[in-house]
Amino acid sequence: MAKNTNTAGRDGQVSSDGSRAVNKFRISDALMMLFITVLCATCILPFLHVAVKSISGNSYVLAKQVYFLPKGINFEAYGSIFRDGSLVWSMGYSVLVTLIFTVLGMLVCTCAAYPLSKKRLKGKTGITFLLMIPMYFSAGIIPSFVLMYNLKLYDTMWVLIWPLIYSPYNMLIMKTFFQSSIPDSLEESAFLDGASNFQILFKIVIPLSKPIIATLSLFYAVGRWNAYADNMYYIKSENLKMAQYKLYQMVSSASEAQSVTLSEAAAVTSTPEVLQAAFIMFVTLPIICIYPFVQKYFVKSAMAGAVKG
Amino acid sequence: MAKNKKPPVVAQTTWKNAFKRDWQLYLLLLFPIAMVAIFNYAAYPGLRMVFMDYNPVKGYSGSEWVGLETFRKIFKDADFIRALKSSIAFNLMDLLVGFPMPILLALILNELRYPRFKKVTQTILYLPHFLSWAIIGSVAYTMFRPTSGLVNMALMNAGIIEQGIPFLTEKWHWAVTYLLIGVWQGMGWGTIIYLAAITGINGELYEAAMIDGANRWKRMWHITLPGIKGTIVTLLIMNLGRVMGSNLERLTVFANTQVKDFQYQLAVYIYNKGLQSGKYSMSTAVNLFQSLVGVILVLLSDRIAKMLGEDGLL
Helix, strand or coil, X not given: CHHHHHHHHHHHHHHHHHHHCCCCCCHHHHHHHHHHHHHHHHHHHHHHHHHHHHCCCHHHHHCCCCCCCCCCCCCHHHHHHHHHXXXXXXXXXXXXXXXXXXXXXXXXXXXXXXXXXXXXXXXXXXXXXXXXXXXXXXCCHHHHHHXXXXXXXXXXXXXXXXXXXXXXXHXXXXXXXXXHHCCHHHXXXXXXXXXXXXXXXXXXXXXXXXXXHHHHXXXXXXHHHHCCHHHHHHCCCHHHCCHHXXXXXXXXXXXXXXXXXXXXXXXXXXXXXXXXXXXXXXHHHHHHHHHHHHHHHHHHHHHHHHHHC | CCCCCCCCCHXXXXXXXXXXXXXXXXXXXXXXXXXXXXXXXXXHHHHHHHHEECCCCCHHHHCEECCCHHHHHHHHCHHHHHHHHHHHHHHHHHHHHHCHHHHHXXXXXXXXCCHHHHHHHHHHHHXXXXXCHHHHHHHHHHHHCCCCCHHHHHHHHCCCCCCCCCCCCCHHHHHHHHHHHHHHHHHHHHHHHHHHHHHCCCHHHHHHHHHCCCCHHHHHHHHHHHHCHHHHHHHHHHHHCCCCCCCXXXXXXXXXXXXXXXXXXXXXXXXXXXHHCCCHHHHHHHHHHHHHHHHHHHHHHHHHHHHCCCCCCC
């Protein structure tokens, strides 16, 4: 199956479209398009609503007049986020953590995937097994917590980085890429010319692997940016919390207030919805902005990973 | 450095020769091995706390051994039984509703006529996968709050309902909302694998079927679906392994006191008992139970798939 993936995207497209070109446009086509359009609307409209709310006037929002068009446009809420500064700080901090995480992650991923992609490597099966077990079985929250505590990583920035940089899943994708896309003959000839393994890796393999490096870097970056369960376990200090975790804390405190239906009016006035919406947008915008540019890389490698299954 | 340049025959190389030739590769491997050793394998011995009454002040060496007492305790714990029940119920529902959705969506996307429409809609459908549960949760609250949420607001303004529907604050409504948001989050991304499998199907099959007069639905049923059967089985196996585990981020972001009955699942139990009430041994025992059942389920379903003549996973 692995052979198919590279060409499959194009071939399949052409043949399946070609085979259907004979047909006329039917009701079923219209229904399918409608169904897909509705699903897409559920993916866009909520965010549009939040965005619109975040720049609308407080009174219009309280009067429940704001749907998908802003009323009384102002950027007061964003202004107070910047004045407060703590969220801006955690955004910067999250970017820093994500960057370090991605660089180290790619490094460890390459260090594992390249040697293991070599058929001749003695002890390969054993080492692969050793490196795959953590994917299927983890010790669990408390033993890991005690371990982090003993390693003096508890409540530090590094606890968000070291434990997760090695990802068996990403390693598999990279290994598959090395095996399928870099011709053995190329490396063999370099080997015969007296190149060492390091030289082959840095001069031949890495320059040829730019697409997979880009993709996996994005996997790492988005994964780190979005995950916050480890913040819940290991981080106590306010200024070491990542932006997503701050958002989570805001939601959970707000939802407790909201859950008592009677006090909702009070809750609304005390935690302005506009500010909340601005908070959500502030944290969401980075992803939404880069998303259109990066998603195609994701799709490609997800397919590669999928076929490996 | 490398005398042994002949086509490498793995079985015959001695360790000494292998090291001589590939010491740089082994050097590279030290980094990932160190990482799993320090952060994964070093945590495994900590699992012995399930046989202890673990006390963080006394540590592993000072805590008292209690044998199977912890397991006896958790199976008598009403919280655990409740968490186990809701975990299984909700994860089975997730599987039941969430698993077929990407397949259906992939079949539809595959039939869409306009490549540009297809491309744009696919891009939009993948979006929820890239957002954290904190974002999804907070947006969901904005949509579903009893009186000021968008959905209730619209329904009330239209005069369809008089009182807001408690989508996230009443347990049965919560259950439906929670499940649907889960399906919604995963459906677009889930299609990728199936679309990849569909493109691997031989186009001639479709042509032959059309000549034989098979209409669109028949082609879907007799060619596309059988063509991706292997992929479906593989993914089903992987998903069955998750029947015990839930996503803590997804559960906690939708937490509130009114829905405790359903929201308190194993992942929440492990987190609350362990890191919040300090019942370390109980939390770890439940965690261990959860991962073991997961591994066993994957192995079992893999075996069954192979018995049924499918490829399986392992």
